[in-house]
Amino acid sequence: MELVLSLAIGVLAGSGVWLLLRPRTFQVIIGLSMISYAVNLFIFSMGRVVLGVPPVIDPDMADPTLYADPLPQALVLTAIVIAFATTALFLVILLASRGFSGTDHVDGREAQK
Amino acid sequence: MTNWMQHLPILPVVIPLICGALMLVVRDSNRRGRLTLGFVSILAQLAVAITLLCLSAGYLPNEWPDGVGVYLLGDWPAPFGIVAVVDRLAVVMLVLTAILGLSAWIYATARWDRAGVHFHPLFQFLLMGLNGAFLTGDLFNLFVFFEVLLAASYGLAMHGSGRARVTAGLHYVAVNLVASFLLLIAMAMIYGVTGSLNMADLAARAGELGGPDRRLFEAGAAILGIAFLIKAAAWPLNFWLPATYSNACAPVAAVFMIMTKVGVYAMLRIGSLLLPTGAPAAFGGEWMFPLGIATLGFGIVGLIAAPQPERQASYCAIMSSGTLFAALGMPGVSLTGPALFYLVTSVLALGAFFLLLEMIERTQAFGADLLAVSLEAFDLEDPESPDSSDDVVGVAIPAAMAFLGLSFVACALLIAGLPPMSGFVAKFTLLSAALQTTDSGPGMGTWLLLGFVIFSGLACIIALGRTGIRLFWSVEDTVVPRLRLSEAGPVSLLIMVTIAMSVWAGPVMHYLDQTADYLGTPSQYINAVLTQNPGRDVAPIETLEVRP
Numbered sequence: 001m002e003l004v005l006s007l008a009i010g011v012l013a014g015s016g017v018w019l020l021l022r023p024r025t026f027q028v029i030i031g032l033s034m035i036s037y038a039v040n041l042f043i044f045s046m047g048r049v050v051l052g053v054p055p056v057i058d059p060d061m062a063d064p065t066l067y068a069d070p071l072p073q074a075l076v077l078t079a080i081v082i083a084f085a086t087t088a089l090f091l092v093i094l095l096a097s098r099g100f101s102g103t104d105h106v107d108g109r110e111a112q113k
Numbered sequence: 114m115t116n117w118m119q120h121l122p123i124l125p126v127v128i129p130l131i132c133g134a135l136m137l138v139v140r141d142s143n144r145r146g147r148l149t150l151g152f153v154s155i156l157a158q159l160a161v162a163i164t165l166l167c168l169s170a171g172y173l174p175n176e177w178p179d180g181v182g183v184y185l186l187g188d189w190p191a192p193f194g195i196v197a198v199v200d201r202l203a204v205v206m207l208v209l210t211a212i213l214g215l216s217a218w219i220y221a222t223a224r225w226d227r228a229g230v231h232f233h234p235l236f237q238f239l240l241m242g243l244n245g246a247f248l249t250g251d252l253f254n255l256f257v258f259f260e261v262l263l264a265a266s267y268g269l270a271m272h273g274s275g276r277a278r279v280t281a282g283l284h285y286v287a288v289n290l291v292a293s294f295l296l297l298i299a300m301a302m303i304y305g306v307t308g309s310l311n312m313a314d315l316a317a318r319a320g321e322l323g324g325p326d327r328r329l330f331e332a333g334a335a336i337l338g339i340a341f342l343i344k345a346a347a348w349p350l351n352f353w354l355p356a357t358y359s360n361a362c363a364p365v366a367a368v369f370m371i372m373t374k375v376g377v378y379a380m381l382r383i384g385s386l387l388l389p390t391g392a393p394a395a396f397g398g399e400w401m402f403p404l405g406i407a408t409l410g411f412g413i414v415g416l417i418a419a420p421q422p423e424r425q426a427s428y429c430a431i432m433s434s435g436t437l438f439a440a441l442g443m444p445g446v447s448l449t450g451p452a453l454f455y456l457v458t459s460v461l462a463l464g465a466f467f468l469l470l471e472m473i474e475r476t477q478a479f480g481a482d483l484l485a486v487s488l489e490a491f492d493l494e495d496p497e498s499p500d501s502s503d504d505v506v507g508v509a510i511p512a513a514m515a516f517l518g519l520s521f522v523a524c525a526l527l528i529a530g531l532p533p534m535s536g537f538v539a540k541f542t543l544l545s546a547a548l549q550t551t552d553s554g555p556g557m558g559t560w561l562l563l564g565f566v567i568f569s570g571l572a573c574i575i576a577l578g579r580t581g582i583r584l585f586w587s588v589e590d591t592v593v594p595r596l597r598l599s600e601a602g603p604v605s606l607l608i609m610v611t612i613a614m615s616v617w618a619g620p621v622m623h624y625l626d627q628t629a630d631y632l633g634t635p636s637q638y639i640n641a642v643l644t645q646n647p648g649r650d651v652a653p654i655e656t657l658e659v660r661p
Contacts, residue, residue, distance in 0.1 A: 039294045046305030082260045100276040108280035
């Protein structure tokens with residue numbers, strides 16, 4: 001499972017970075033979203049990859065290896081909300097830029113041929 | 114300490130949050146209501162910041178050990194709950210934010226707050242993010258407050274709209290989103306290795322790591338450093354800054370001056386905490402010093418090449434970041450005290466400079482500086498829309514040109530670091546400390562620092578002198594502007610503060626040197642945070658401890 005997870009993170013981050021470096025604003029925003037997915041999965045994986053165990057620690061049998069770490073899940077939740085909000089904001093700026101410049105190039109004008 | 118005063122440390126976050134939220138209830142058309150709320154909020158923040166400064170420095174009676182106040186949110190014990198930590202460094206930044214915020218806000222009320230919607234709530238949220246970033250005691254909340262201040266800054270950077278602003282804003286947002294993702298990755302890695310996000314706890318645990326864990330930790334810290342370096346505008350991560358800052362409207366650009374310093378603050382804070390156990394790469398001298406020198410060099414070249422005054426001011430901001438990094442990363446010696454003095458001076462001076470430039474621009478008949486202005490500037494819409502022109506009734510200050518000229522000279526002296534202003538005191542103490550400390554005589558690094566800092570001053574004088582001549586002397590038909598008190602006042606206030614800093618340079622320097630000493634012994638911070646007893650049985654902590 002570790003292999004699948006790390007491959008997924010790698011593919012998402014790689015595609016995200018590639019899209020981020022593209023000249024069209026829509027590609028940039030999709031790239032940012034993909035990176036945010038990769039980052040969220042990465043935070044999750046930092047709480048150690050475990051299956052089918054509860055996240056809440058029982059004080060009576062406090063062997064932490066028996067539980068999933070609840071903190072990364074809280075962090076991911078916050079990160080998702082923030083990434084969602086900033087992506088929405090970016091979308092508005094993208095539309096404004098398009099409205100002002102009439103092009104969807106990130107520099108607000110087409111590259112010189 | 115009285116009962117209500119124990120909640121003082123969280124007020125710099127709560128006040129702007131509540132006022133900003135209330136402003137959204139007040140309609141945009143009810144300008145008086147929003148202005149009152151904003152004014153009350155900023156004054157209260159200033160008062161709280163000054164009280165905290167007095168508490169932390171011991172001028173007021175308190176129960177804080179070593180002047181470190183720890184506020185446990187929800188009364189959860191320290192490594193598990195969220196903490197706000199007030200210490201000498203944090204209060205300096207809080208007071209600086211409040212003074213700069215007050216000035217920029219008053220300036221904005223003259224005209225700029227009507228150039229778009231929701232200026233006032235965004236401004237409050239920006240202050241909230243700044244204050245929170247200075248106060249927070251754990252990495253994740255540092256990220257959250259970074260996001261709060263950045264989200265507000267996205268709105269403010271594009272306040273007034275226009276093609277140039279939106280295009281610059283697009284780049285700014287994209288770069289900062291990527292920086293935030295880097296911050297998250299770094300934080301997750303550090304959490305994965307150490308099992309903690311609390312900065313004090315991290316500092317204690319980092320020393321226990323060995324082998325592959327330590328290397329992973331170093332990698333995480335390096336990514337964290339890159340994220341902060343992007344925010345602090347270190348070369349080569351600072352190409353977003355000139356376009357964004359020079360296109361933002363004047364009061365926003367002025368308050369943005371402290372935003373690059375948030376990155377410097379974070380580097381300083383985390384670097385000083387991790388130092389005893391061996392600072393990871395980006396926070397140590399071997400990377401920070403060359404980066405600082407390179408940033409200074411980039412700033413110098415950009416400053417001399419920049420055609421517009423606003424762009425010059427942006428490059429001055431980059432130079433100030435470069436000087437700070439070079440000074441903080443200087444190998445072998447601790448220049449933290451003088452560097453903090455320089456930080457305060459340069460933030461105030463550059464803030465005043467941005468406000469001033471916009472007033473000076475108004476003296477120029479349109480097209481007078483046509484030759485020097487790059488083509489992009491024509492995309493800027495004339496900010497003087499018909500409904501907010503100089504016809505607004507206000508107090509006309511006599512001898513407006515004299516005021517503008519004198520203020521310009523004062524700002525130029527401050528930024529270049531020439532006597533008698535406090536910029537000189539800052540650079541002089543910095544360089545003399547750099548020369549004094551090494552036993553075996555000044556080394557290569559000292560001469561590099563000396564050369565670059567002095568040469569950056571020369572570049573400032575050349576570039577700003579040229580701009581001053583062009584703006585004040587070589588124009589045949591200047592328009593004498595009607596300055597309102599609310600525009601001239603903030604600039605005077607900022608310059609007055611720097612003058613006060615050079616008059617009372619001794620006490621200020623003493624306080625900042627104490628701050629530097631305090632940062633040099635992070636055990637005070639760590640002990641203050643980790644020994645907080647919220648008045649409950651804390652025994653289960655040991656058994657609950659989750660180690661990876």
